[in-house]
Amino acid sequence: MNRTGIAFFVLGFIFLVAAGTSSAEEFEIPDAPQEYLDMENPIDEDDVDEDFIKKTHRLYKSKCRKCHGTEGDGEGSAAEDIEIKPTALNAPGYLEGREDGQLFWVTMYGVEGTEMEGFGPESDAGLSEEKIWQLISYMRAKFTQ
């Protein structure tokens, strides 16, 4: 191989390695089991008023904001250091395209292989199912665009 050949070989190799490491960007959250997808948020939309938002904001701020960001854009202070980034929940159509039960399942049990931990009753955070539904109502109210 002459010099140009070697240069192309090296460039090709770098390209392949770079392509291999970009898989984090293509990460897809697994779908919740059907029994979860069939669930509906028990919280009535009419109860999601200013008071509700204020109260739930405190919980969101203490448990979720550092990754998902105040605006749900996935740019919280801790997101910088993690490999698989939290998706922008506030992207147009994102939350509308997700079932309540999907969001519930992820918040209960986390997403394997990512920094998204489970927050349900059996986790370290130990949030009740009711609190998790409140967070989902909060996210829908604040981040749907």
Ligand code: HEC
């Ligand atoms: C340490 C960082 C971190 C924290 C804290 C965190 N998340 Fe996540 N979250 C993630 C990551 C990473 C993902 C998965 C990657 C992605 O979003 O594509 C995720 C995904 C999600 C999703 C998307 C589910 C879907 O199927 O579309 C929801 C909803 C969510 N998190 C809610 C929460 C809630 C509610 C809290 C607080 C109780 C929380 N997260 C706290 C990092 C975090």
